[in-house]
Amino acid sequence: MVTASASASASSSSSAAPTLMGWDGDEMPHVLAVDDSFVDRRIIEKLLTNSACKVTTAENAHGALELLGLADGQQNFGNTVSKVNLIITDYSMPGMTGYELLKKIKESPTGKEIPVVVVSSEHIPTRIEKCLEEGAKEFLLKPLRQSDVNQLRCHLMKLGNPSDEGMVCMGR
Numbered sequence: 001m002v003t004a005s006a007s008a009s010a011s012s013s014s015s016a017a018p019t020l021m022g023w024d025g026d027e028m029p030h031v032l033a034v035d036d037s038f039v040d041r042r043i044i045e046k047l048l049t050n051s052a053c054k055v056t057t058a059e060n061a062h063g064a065l066e067l068l069g070l071a072d073g074q075q076n077f078g079n080t081v082s083k084v085n086l087i088i089t090d091y092s093m094p095g096m097t098g099y100e101l102l103k104k105i106k107e108s109p110t111g112k113e114i115p116v117v118v119v120s121s122e123h124i125p126t127r128i129e130k131c132l133e134e135g136a137k138e139f140l141l142k143p144l145r146q147s148d149v150n151q152l153r154c155h156l157m158k159l160g161n162p163s164d165e166g167m168v169c170m171g172r
Contacts, residue, residue, distance in 0.1 A: 034089040061096035091120035106135040
């Protein structure tokens, strides 16, 4: 199941959606939130829409890969409904973990530039380090708070402004 909010739908035209690497000042950044828990998806969605983000949700990693155009048999990122500026994924999900989703995204030529944030209710240092080494921009602990989402705006701002290439996002 895939849903979108903040006055946007999964079937909105791509001309109004942010581009992969940025958006103009009038458009909202688009975040894909992936979590098998309905409650956690709704919390993430609410926090992000409160921060002026367009949010699309997927209940598992396979749904996220389909949305991104990276599922088995899909090879064209351009065929997706709209571009995504940031992905937030739960670590522990049935079928495919957030870590496995992160690896698939980072292995893709079209998805590797999208910042990925992994969230988990478990503080396991080896898991955190593994995700960061694989390319996650952040590893946050649940429950997410508005301050966590505000921290993520840094990654979105870097995408929206190529001159911020050397900018460092504070976190962890």
